[in-house]
Structure formats: structure tokens, C-alpha cells
Amino acid sequence: MRRILIVGAGRSSSALVRYLLEKSGEEQLEVIIADINTENAAKLVGGHPNGKVIELDIFDVESRKKAVAESDIVISMLPARFHLEIARDCIEFGKNLVTASYVSKELKELDSKVKERGLVFMNEVGLDPGIDHMSAMQVIDRIKGSGARMLLFESFTGGLIAPESDDNLWNYKFTWNPRNVVVAGQGGIAKFIQEGKYKYIPYHKLFRRTEFLSIEGYGKFEAYANRDSLNYREVYGLEDALTLFRGTIRRVGFSRAWNIFVQLGMTDDSYVMQGSEDMTYRDFTNSFLTYKPHDSVELKLRHYLKIDQDDVIWDKLLELDLFNDKKKVGLKDATPAQILQKILMDSWSLKKDDKDMIVMYHKFGFEKEGKKRQIESSMVVVGEDQTYTAMAKTVGLPVAMACLQILNGRVHTPGVQLPLKKEMYQDVLTELEKHGVRFVEKEVEYLGYNPYNLGA
Amino acid sequence: MRRILIVGAGRSSSALVRYLLEKSGEEQLEVIIADINTENAAKLVGGHPNGKVIELDIFDVESRKKAVAESDIVISMLPARFHLEIARDCIEFGKNLVTASYVSKELKELDSKVKERGLVFMNEVGLDPGIDHMSAMQVIDRIKGSGARMLLFESFTGGLIAPESDDNLWNYKFTWNPRNVVVAGQGGIAKFIQEGKYKYIPYHKLFRRTEFLSIEGYGKFEAYANRDSLNYREVYGLEDALTLFRGTIRRVGFSRAWNIFVQLGMTDDSYVMQGSEDMTYRDFTNSFLTYKPHDSVELKLRHYLKIDQDDVIWDKLLELDLFNDKKKVGLKDATPAQILQKILMDSWSLKKDDKDMIVMYHKFGFEKEGKKRQIESSMVVVGEDQTYTAMAKTVGLPVAMACLQILNGRVHTPGVQLPLKKEMYQDVLTELEKHGVRFVEKEVEYLGYNPYNLGA
Numbered sequence: 001m002r003r004i005l006i007v008g009a010g011r012s013s014s015a016l017v018r019y020l021l022e023k024s025g026e027e028q029l030e031v032i033i034a035d036i037n038t039e040n041a042a043k044l045v046g047g048h049p050n051g052k053v054i055e056l057d058i059f060d061v062e063s064r065k066k067a068v069a070e071s072d073i074v075i076s077m078l079p080a081r082f083h084l085e086i087a088r089d090c091i092e093f094g095k096n097l098v099t100a101s102y103v104s105k106e107l108k109e110l111d112s113k114v115k116e117r118g119l120v121f122m123n124e125v126g127l128d129p130g131i132d133h134m135s136a137m138q139v140i141d142r143i144k145g146s147g148a149r150m151l152l153f154e155s156f157t158g159g160l161i162a163p164e165s166d167d168n169l170w171n172y173k174f175t176w177n178p179r180n181v182v183v184a185g186q187g188g189i190a191k192f193i194q195e196g197k198y199k200y201i202p203y204h205k206l207f208r209r210t211e212f213l214s215i216e217g218y219g220k221f222e223a224y225a226n227r228d229s230l231n232y233r234e235v236y237g238l239e240d241a242l243t244l245f246r247g248t249i250r251r252v253g254f255s256r257a258w259n260i261f262v263q264l265g266m267t268d269d270s271y272v273m274q275g276s277e278d279m280t281y282r283d284f285t286n287s288f289l290t291y292k293p294h295d296s297v298e299l300k301l302r303h304y305l306k307i308d309q310d311d312v313i314w315d316k317l318l319e320l321d322l323f324n325d326k327k328k329v330g331l332k333d334a335t336p337a338q339i340l341q342k343i344l345m346d347s348w349s350l351k352k353d354d355k356d357m358i359v360m361y362h363k364f365g366f367e368k369e370g371k372k373r374q375i376e377s378s379m380v381v382v383g384e385d386q387t388y389t390a391m392a393k394t395v396g397l398p399v400a401m402a403c404l405q406i407l408n409g410r411v412h413t414p415g416v417q418l419p420l421k422k423e424m425y426q427d428v429l430t431e432l433e434k435h436g437v438r439f440v441e442k443e444v445e446y447l448g449y450n451p452y453n454l455g456a
Numbered sequence: 457m458r459r460i461l462i463v464g465a466g467r468s469s470s471a472l473v474r475y476l477l478e479k480s481g482e483e484q485l486e487v488i489i490a491d492i493n494t495e496n497a498a499k500l501v502g503g504h505p506n507g508k509v510i511e512l513d514i515f516d517v518e519s520r521k522k523a524v525a526e527s528d529i530v531i532s533m534l535p536a537r538f539h540l541e542i543a544r545d546c547i548e549f550g551k552n553l554v555t556a557s558y559v560s561k562e563l564k565e566l567d568s569k570v571k572e573r574g575l576v577f578m579n580e581v582g583l584d585p586g587i588d589h590m591s592a593m594q595v596i597d598r599i600k601g602s603g604a605r606m607l608l609f610e611s612f613t614g615g616l617i618a619p620e621s622d623d624n625l626w627n628y629k630f631t632w633n634p635r636n637v638v639v640a641g642q643g644g645i646a647k648f649i650q651e652g653k654y655k656y657i658p659y660h661k662l663f664r665r666t667e668f669l670s671i672e673g674y675g676k677f678e679a680y681a682n683r684d685s686l687n688y689r690e691v692y693g694l695e696d697a698l699t700l701f702r703g704t705i706r707r708v709g710f711s712r713a714w715n716i717f718v719q720l721g722m723t724d725d726s727y728v729m730q731g732s733e734d735m736t737y738r739d740f741t742n743s744f745l746t747y748k749p750h751d752s753v754e755l756k757l758r759h760y761l762k763i764d765q766d767d768v769i770w771d772k773l774l775e776l777d778l779f780n781d782k783k784k785v786g787l788k789d790a791t792p793a794q795i796l797q798k799i800l801m802d803s804w805s806l807k808k809d810d811k812d813m814i815v816m817y818h819k820f821g822f823e824k825e826g827k828k829r830q831i832e833s834s835m836v837v838v839g840e841d842q843t844y845t846a847m848a849k850t851v852g853l854p855v856a857m858a859c860l861q862i863l864n865g866r867v868h869t870p871g872v873q874l875p876l877k878k879e880m881y882q883d884v885l886t887e888l889e890k891h892g893v894r895f896v897e898k899e900v901e902y903l904g905y906n907p908y909n910l911g912a
Contacts, residue, residue, distance in 0.1 A: 189727050194747035198730045200792075201744075202721035204660035209746070265658035271645050274654045288657075290665070291650035291905050336656075449747050 001030045001050075002407060005071035007058065007086060008078040009033050009041035012100070012126070014387045016077070016396030017044040017051070019435075020403070024050035027404060034067055058082060069093045073407050075399060076101075083107060091117060098403045100126025100395050103416060111416040121416040122424070125402045126395035127358065128157040131379070131432070133235075133418055134398070134425035135439050136362055139375055140236060141422060143366045150241045151372065152365030152448050153232070156213060156223045158249025158358070159391055162382045163218070165354035169316045171251035173348045175356035175383075176391055182341045183269050184248065185224065192229035195449045196242045201225055207259035212252065213361055215378045216440070221359065223247030224255050235418065243449060249359050257316045261340060263305055264288040269337035276334040282325040284339055297323055320347050355383040358390040360439075365448050372446030379439045397435055401428045457486045457506075458863060461527035463514065463542060464534040465489050465497035468556070468582070470843045472533070472852030473500040473507070475891075476859070480506035483860060490523055514538060525549045529863050531855060532557075539563060547573060554859045556582025556851050559872060567872040577872040578880065581858045582851035583814065584613040587835070587888070589691075589874055590854070590881035591895050592818055595831055596692060597878060599822045606697045607828065608821030608904050609688070612669060612679045614705025614814070615847055618838045619674070621810035625772045627707035629804045631812035631839075632847055638797045639725050640704065641680065648685035651905045652698045657681055663715035668708065669817055671834045672896070677815065679703030680711050691874065699905060705815050713772045717796060719761055720744040725793035732790040738781040740795055753779055776803050811839040814846040816895075821904050828902030835895045853891055857884045 004020060006013065013033070020031045031048075033041040034056035045051035058064050058078065068074055068089040073096045076086045080101035090097045091113050103123045114121050124130055132155055143150060161173040174181065190201040201209050210222040226246040233239055250258075261267050265288050273279070273287065282297055289300040301307070307314050320343055321327060327346075329339050350356075357380065364375040383389035402419060405411055411423055419425050432438070460476060462469060469489070476487045487504075489497040490512035501507035514520050514534065524530055524545040529552045532542045536557035546553045547569050559579045570577050580586055588611055599606060617629040630637065646657040657665050666678040682702040689695055706714075717723050721744050729735070729743065738753055745756040757763070763770050776799055777783060783802075785795050806812075813836065820831040839845035858875060861867055867879055875881050888894070 189721070189724065191727075195749070197747055198743060199745075199747060200721055200727075200729070202660075202719075202724060204658075205719065205721070263658075263661065265645070265656055265661070268645065268658060271647075271656075273656070287654060289655075291653055291655060293651070293905070449749070 001028050002072045003030045003032060003070065004073055004075065004403060004407070005067055006031065006033045006075045006077060007035075007056065007067075008076065009035040009038075009044060009053075010077060011389075012392050012395040013040075013077050014044055014389075014396065015393040016075070016400045017041075018388070019397055019400040021045070021048045021051050023400075023404065024048070027408075032067070032071065058085065061085075065089050065092070068095055071095060073098070073403060075099070075403055077399070080104060087121065090119065090121070094119065096406050097121045098125060098399055098406065099123045100130055100399050102129060103418070108416055115415045118414045120406050120411050120414055122402050122406060122411070123416065123418060125398050125419045125424075125428075127391070127398070128360070130398050130419065131394055131437065132157060132360060132362075133420055134429055135360070135377065135379070136236060136364075137420050138422075138425055138429060139362065139364050139377060139441075140238070143364060143375070144237075146368065148366040148368035148373075150238055150364065150366050151446070152243035152363060152374070153236065153238055153241055154243065154245040154247075154363040155232075156221075156247045156249045156359075156361045158221065158223070158360075160249070160251060160357045160359060161350075162355040162357040162390075165351070165356075166251075168347060169312065169319050170254055170257065170348070172254055173350055173354065173356075174345065175350065175389065178341050178345055178348070179337075182267055182337050182344070185227070186267070186269070188227045190225040190227050190229075192225060192245045194243050194245065204262055207255040207262055210250075210255045211247065213249070215359065215361060215380060218359070218380055220252050221249050221361075222252050222255055223249045223361075235420065243365065249361065253312070257313045260305055260307075260313060260317065264301075266336045266340045269335045272333045272335055273339065276329055276339060277332045279329045279339075280325045281321055281327045281329070281343055282323050284329060284336075284343070285322050320344065350386060352386070355385065356390045357382045358394045365446050367446075372448070373443055374446045374448070375441055375443050377439045377441045379437065381437055393435070394437060397432060397437060398428055401431045457484050458528045459486045459488060459526065460529055460531065460859060460863070461523055462487065462489045462531045462533060463491075463512065463523075464532065465491040465494075465500060465509075466533060467845070468848050468851040469496075469533050470500055470845075470852065471849040472531070472856045473497075474844070475853055475856040477501070477504045477507050479856075479860065480504070483864075488523070488527065514541065517541075521545050521548070524551055527551060529554070529859055531555070531859055533855070536560060543577065546575065546577070550575065552862050553577045554581060554855055554862065555579045556586055556855050558585060559874070564872055571871045574870045576862050576867050576870055578858050578862060578867070578875060579872065580874045581854050581880075581884075583847070583854070584816070586854050586875065587850055587893065588613060588816060588818075589876055590885055591816070591833065591835065592692060592820075593876050594878075594881055594885055595818065595820050595833060595897075596694070599820060599831070600693075602824065604822040604824035604829075606694055606820065606822050607902070608699035608819060608830070609692065609694055609697055610699065610701040610703075610819040611688075612677075612703045612705045612815075612817045614677065614679070614816075616705070616707060616813045616815060617806075618811040618813040618846075621807070621812075622707075624803060625768065625775050626710055626713060626804070628710050629806055629810065629812075630801065631806065631845065634797050634801055634804075635793075638723055638793050638800070641683070642723070642725070644683045646681040646683050646685075648681060648701045650699050650701065660718055663711040663718055666706075666711045667703070669705075671815065671817060671836060674815070674836055676708050677705050677817075678708050678711055679705050679817075691876065699821065705817065709768070713769045716761055716763075716769060716773065720757075722792045722796045725791045728789045728791055729795065732785055732795060733788045735785045735795075736781045737777055737783045737785070737799055738779050740785060740792075740799070741778050776800065806842060808842070811841065812846045813838045814850045821902050823902075828904070829899055830902045830904070831897055831899050833895045833897045835893065837893055849891070850893060853888060853893060854884055857887045 031051045034054045035041045038053045041053040075098045185206045229246045286297045360379045362377045381390040488508045490510045491497045497509040531554045641662045685702045742753045816835045818833045837846040
């Protein structure tokens with residue numbers, strides 16, 4: 001039996017554990033789940049003979065080292081900031097490591113030691129980052145391998161509510177960390193390149209600069225720009241591509257309405273509001289409007305942000321109860337962003353039977369023998385229930401599959417790395433297809449941003 | 457002869473030096489001006505028998521201590537971050553100190569030592585801070601002294617171009633540090649209180665939330681909110697006032713046009729633009745707009761920010777040459793704010809004979825025996841030329857006058873302080889009047905924000 005140690009049994013570990021337990025017979029696996037709170041872990045194992053739960057406080061050095069030493073490979077599902085200690089143990093005891101997190105500077109610095117010991121530390125092998133890397137690299141390698149030149153790469157991902165559970169005007173619910181949604185886009189300029197021109201979008205314009213995209217069978221979506229589009233240039237070997245753009249997917253109309261919060265200042269997380277605890281939702285809204293006692297908060301807001309009588313944005317605001325003068329915020333010394341999150345959670349929390357949905361969409365533009373073409377590739381996954389969510393599946397399954405690949409000696413490159421090589425992505429993507437995580441591709445004429453090559 | 461040591465002979469020292477030299481006969485003064493670069497100092501002294509210039513590097517501890525030790529009082533006109541060493545010397549040698557800068561945390565910490573030695577360290581005694589404190593406290597003390605209760609305090613200041621030199625569409629030129637103008641309003645929320653309601657304006661809305669004000673003989677102005685309105689509550693003893701608002705004055709229409717830069721993202725100082733050095737002004741503008749090679753930069757901008765055909769804002773942008781495709785930025789690794797500053801300096805730099813203008817405006821609302829009244833107080837000063845500017849006069853004269861007050865033993869309260877007490881402001885304001893720095897007051901009915909006491 002080969003022992004896989006999974007550290008951390010949070011929301012994204014469900015599909016991971018289930019997959020490994022299912023494989024445990026044929027693959028001869030013992031799956032050890034370590035967490036400081038063993039309740040969820042025990043539920044996930046559900047008495048499976050090849051599963052085992054251990055109580056582990058990762059700050060208890062001795063227990064942690066013992067758990068690592070006794071395993072054959074380690075998966076860390078902890079928040080990214082806790083990987084480092086586990087990584088050091090893995091080096092000490094010569095164990096491979098798998099995570100779904102971005103590689104931190106500190107982890108990257110372990111690279112030479114990891115290589116010295118001939119180990120594989122595979123990171124960013126969840127959904128985003130993870131499936132985005134693998135599915136993009138598979139197509140990019142294929143295009144380049146055919147002798148074509150990459151012109152354009154655009155990539156979009158979104159965690160949404162499934163169509164069958166979509167019952168509010170925003171077509172959105174919190175299927176993951178609400179805070180990340182509220183502060184999304186803050187803390188830096190959105191920067192990208194289109195047909196060789198660098199473009200910059202400040203935060204207060206981000207949600208009015210969306211682009212539309214369509215996915216067969218799922219309709220139209222929109223996406224706002226991520227901050228980091230240019231980071232992928234080197235990682236994906238796209239130094240010469242004229243267009244690089246990454247974005248976050250929402251249902252059509254979400255961003256234009258979200259922009260109301262941005263314009264008012266409700267997403268600001270940098271200061272504490274006076275008297276936040278006793279404030280009503282209406283007081284909160286009124287704090288961002290002029291003092292005009294003759295006029296209602298409603299009309300002041302409509303006028304300030306030019307919301308027409310017949311604009312459905314207004315009904316979206318009403319749906320959230322933003323003008324309620326009875327509901328209290330009830331948060332002491334809260335920032336606007338914290339208060340807004342509270343208000344949104346009243347409306348956007350999942351109901352018992354709600355299902356989530358993950359959408360990913362890539363565009364690849366290329367030129368071969370003077371002809372320009374474009375490949376569009378999309379993936380949609382709907383969750384089974386609130387344990388085996390689309391998010392848990394798309395994060396956990398590739399982690400599990402990457403882990404088995406490494407355990408079975410099919411990854412030959414040592415070091416702290418991302419799943420960018422064929423030896424890693426090929427079998428994982430094939431195996432993901434068997435579990436319903438499938439990309440649909442179509443090749444069309446190059447559309448890009450300047451197909452007729454007009455002067456910019 | 458009593459020796460006044462002035463450290464720093466920058467642009468704001470001209471009127472200060474002239475005033476003290478003019479007084480040097482009757483007041484028995486020797487005015488020593490110390491600077492690392494003696495050229496400007498020598499010009500200011502102009503061979504006056506009671507003036508003396510010494511070369512001083514303030515980081516040369518020995519020379520600095522010697523200069524302080526030999527003086528009777530010290531005026532520091534250095535940038536605020538350099539006051540601390542001088543302040544410590546003043547404590548060591550038992551000398552009083554005068555500055556026009558905000559009191560830093562470090563300087564404030566010297567308070568008990570300053571008091572122990574019975575010294576006066578008078579700060580914030582220039583224009584803003586300075587004349588604003590003194591002129592406000594004079595009226596507030598008078599209102600409170602009459603048994604009335606303060607309801608409202610609003611205060612506005614602006615450094616502008618004089619009407620006779622006002623020859624561009626923005627009615628604005630750089631009469632002081634251009635960088636401060638470009639980044640004005642950034643780095644924190646504008647927060648104030650109106651009729652007991654706290655209000656918050658995010659940066660991207662700041663220049664659309666202006667208020668108008670009129671000054672007899674000078675016409676209409678506008679003001680956008682400062683960040684710090686609530687800091688003055690305790691300082692001025694206005695804990696119970698329902699309205700506190702501070703703002704920056706511009707000519708009408710400036711802020712609405714400035715908002716175009718804010719919306720585009722041109723005032724952002726947080727990141728470096730790719731290829732800034734070789735960029736044309738047109739490229740710079742285009743960086744903030746969508747990639748649409750079929751459309752002109754002009755039309756893209758008009759459409760993005762909804763600038764109508766007949767809106768004079770457009771002519772303001774043209775006047776700045778924002779669409780010029782020949783003029784190069786020529787700044788390496790520059791931020792948007794640095795590039796914008798460069799572009800504005802082409803248009804907004806003072807011509808040889810241009811004069812500046814300082815405008816200050818206060819509103820005081822109060823209640824006495826059930827009746828509400830309001831005092832409006834305004835001051836306008838126009839510069840003489842580019843040496844004796846309105847800014848240099850309104851900063852330097854109160855510093856000089858405060859210095860003489862202290863030297864003549866008329867300030868009895870020791871410590872690190874602001875000019876908030878009658879012993880300080882009374883004579884300075886009277887003396888300022890003789891030099892053309894004069895407040896015009898009128899008392900009117902209380903207008904406030906809610907004169908009829910309607911529910912908010």
C-alpha cells in the first residue's frame with residue numbers, strides 16, 4: 001500500500017478524497033487525511049477501508065514531521081501561507097508534494113534543494129490556477145508544434161451559480177469566498193496587451209470595460225479584466241503574442257450593476273465607518289450620497305449615478321434591500337466592504353439544494369503559412385450538491401490525478417513547478433474528461449481585435 | 457540687536473525676509489538667512505544692512521548648532537521632514553522656534569521638553585495651515601464668547617491664478633507644487649459631517665461632488681472636499697458642531713474637467729507605464745482607451761466618458777494637446793501621474809508677468825437664544841510678481857509676524873503649538889490687514905444644509 005497524506009480537509013477536499021478512495025483498490029493506496037478538526041475529514045472518508053483520519057495541528061512540529069515521514073507523497077490543501085513548513089519537511093524526508101496554490105516567493109526559493117533531492121513539488125494544479133494552465137498549454141503546444149506562430153491568448157474563468165439554481169436578478173450567488181468577490185479588482189491596475197498596444201483600466205472603470213463571450217448551450221457571459229494578464233507571457237512561452245488578456249466571468253449584466261457599488265465607494269476596504277454597528281442598510285447607502293433632507297435616499301442615488309426609471313439595475317439594488325431602514329448592519333468598526341459583504345450574504349448565500357457552476361473559456365489566435373486562425377475552447381462543470389460542488393471537483397480532481405501521476409513515476413522533471421509540461425497535463429486532462437471536466441473546442445477564422453490590419 | 461535665524465530661503469521666504477528687514481530698524485533686528493545655496497537668499501536680502509546670508513548645510517551638525525546657538529529665535533522654512541534636528545537644537549540652546557508646517561508626530565513628542573524649558577514652538581502659522589487657523593479661531597472665539605453655540609464650520613482655500621493672468625480654458629495655472637495638484641485627493645477617503653450625518657466620497661467621485669461659493673468682487677468658485685475635515689473638530693473645540701467640511705477652491709468648471717483625468721486613470725501614481733519614454737501624448741491617452749483600430753482616439757474618449765459635441769470640457773482637453781502624436785513624453789519609467797504632470801506643465805506654467813491669487817473662505821453657523829445665524833468670511837490676496845507672490849505673502853507674513861510676537865514676549869504659553877490662542881492670532885491678523893491680507897465678513901441668516909429642520 002502506498003500512503004498519500006492529505007493535509008487539510010476543507011471545502012475543496014471532497015472530490016479529491018472521493019477520487020483517491022475510489023482508486024485506492026486498483027492503485028494500492030492508503031489515503032490519510034490530517035486536519036486539526038477531524039469532523040469533516042471523517043465525513044469525507046465515510047468509513048472507507050483505505051481511508052484514515054488523523055488529528056494534526058500543523059504547528060506541532062513533531063506530529064507534522066512524523067506524518068510526512070510516514071507517507072509516500074503529500075498533498076497540502078491548506079491555505080497557501082501554511083505550505084512552507086510542510087514543504088521543508090518534504091525535503092527533509094524526501095517526499096514529493098502537490099498543492100493547488102500559487103507558488104510563493106519563499107516556496108520558489110526551495111527549488112534548488114528540491115532538485116538536489118530529485119523531488120517533484122507540483123503546484124497550481126487545481127482549477128485557476130491549474131486546469132487553466134494545463135488546458136492552455138495543451139493547445140499552445142499543439143499550435144506551436146504544427147509550426148504556427150501564436151498571435152493571441154485570452155483566458156477567462158468564473159465561479160457561478162448553476163442555471164437550475166439561478167433565481168435572483170444578479171444571476172449570481174456566493175459559491176466560494178465572498179470577501180474575494182467584494183474586493184475583486186482592487187489593489188492594482190488591470191494591465192494587458194491587445195494587438196501590441198498596452199492598455200490600462202483603473203478599478204473604478206473595470207466593471208464597465210467588460211467583454212462578452214458565448215458558450216454553446218450556456219448562452220452569453222461577460223468578463224472583466226484581471227490584473228495579471230502579462231505575468232503569463234513568460235510562463236506560457238508567449239513572448240511574441242500581440243494580445244494577452246485574462247478575465248473573470250460573470251453572467252451578463254452583473255458587472256454593470258456591481259459598478260454601482262464601486263461608484264458609491266461601498267467596496268472600499270481601507271477605512272472604518274463611523275457608527276457601523278447601529279447603522280441601518282439605508283444609513284449605509286445614504287453615507288455615500290449628498291446631504292439633502294428634502295429628497296429620498298432612493299432619488300439621490302438614482303440621480304447621482306444616473307439610473308433611469310426603466311433600468312433593471314434599480315431592481316437589482318432593491319432585491320438586496322439596500323434601502324431598508326430597519327435592518328441593522330450589526331458589525332462593529334466595519335469597513336464599507338465588510339458591510340457590503342454582510343448585505344450581499346443576506347441575498348446571495350446558497351440555498352440547501354443550490355448547485356454551483358464553473359466556466360472556463362480560452363481563445364488562441366495563431367498564424368500558419370500566412371493564414372490566421374483561432375481556436376476557442378470552453379469548459380463548463382455543474383456541481384452535484386453542496387459537498388461535491390463544481391468548485392471542489394475542478395480544484396480537487398486535478399490535484400488527485402497529478403498526485404497519482406507523480407506517485408506512479410510518470411513525472412520526470414524535478415523541482416518546484418507548475419503543470420506546464422506534457423508529461424503532467426496530458427494524462428490529467430484525459431482523466432478529467434472521464435470525470436466530466438471536458439473542454440469543447442472549435443476552430444474558426446481569426447477574429448482577434450484587428451483582423452483586417454487597419455492602423456490603430 | 458536681536459538675531460532672527462531663518463533656515464531655508466525657498467520660494468516662500470521672500471515676503472518673510474522683506475517684512476523682517478523692513479521692521480529691522482524699529483525692532484532692532486539682525487536677520488540671518490541660512491541656506492545651502494546662498495544665491496536666492498542674497499537676492500532677498502539685497503544688500504540690506506541688517507540682513508546677512510550664511511551658507512549652511514543642515515546635516516553639518518556643528519555649523520547648524522552654532523547658527524542656532526548664536527540666534528535669539530529660529531524660523532525653519534525647510535520642508536517639514538527637516539524640522540526635527542533644528543527643533544532639538546532649539547531645545548538644547550533654549551531658543552524659540554517658528555514653522556509654517558503641520559506638526560509631525562515626532563515634533564509633538566518634544567512638547568514636554570519644550571515646556572520644561574519654557575519655550576514656544578509655534579507651528580502651522582503660514583497660510584493653510586496658518587491663516588486658516590487664526591481667522592477661524594478669531595470668529596469661533598467671538599461667537600462662543602457671545603454665548604452662542606456653534607452649529608457649522610466650513611473652510612475652503614485655494615491657490616489660483618489672478619484674474620488678470622487667467623488666460624486658459626481651465627482658469628488654472630501651477631502657482632505652487634504641480635505634483636501636489638496632480639495627486640490631490642488620493643490616498644484616503646474624503647470624510648466629513650453634515651447636519652450630524654457622516655458622509656464619504658471616494659476619490660473617483662471627488663471632483664463631481666463640488667460645491668459652489670461666491671466672493672463679492674471675484675465671482676463664483678467651486679470646492680472639492682479635503683480628506684481631513686474631522687481632524688479640526690477637537691483642534692477648534694467644535695465637538696458639538698453638526699457640520700464640519702473643509703475643501704479646496706478652484707475656478708468653476710475645473711473639477712468637472714479634471715475628473716476626465718481621474719476617470720481615465722491618468723492621475724494614478726502607483727505603477728510605471730510600459731515604454732513611457734517614447735510614448736507620444738496621443739499614445740498616453742490611448743493607453744486608457746479600448747483597442748479599436750477603426751476609431752480615432754478622440755472619438756473613443758468622447759464616447760467612453762460621454763463628452764457631448766458641445767461640451768467645453770473637450771476644448772479644455774484639446775488645449776492641453778492630449779491628442780498630439782508628435783510630442784513625446786520623454787520620461788523613462790514614468791507613472792501616469794508623472795506623465796500627466798509633464799503634459800500639464802506645458803500649458804499651465806506661469807508666464808513671466810503672471811500673478812497668483814490666494815482665496816480663503818469660511819462659513820460659521822451658530823445658534824443664540826433660539827435664533828440661527830451664519831457668518832461668511834472671505835479673503836483674497838493677489839501676488840505682486842513672481843517673487844512676492846500671493847502664496848509667499850500669505851505663508852511668509854504670518855510667520856514673520858508670529859516670530860516678532862514671540863520675540864517681543866507677547867506669547868505666554870510654552871510648548872509645541874498651533875496659533876489657536878488669542879494672544880497669538882489677534883495681533884497677527886491685525887498686522888496682516890495692514891499688509892493687504894484682509895478678511896471681509898458678513899452675517900446672514902443661517903443657511904446650513906437643513907434650515908427648515910426637515911427629516912433627513
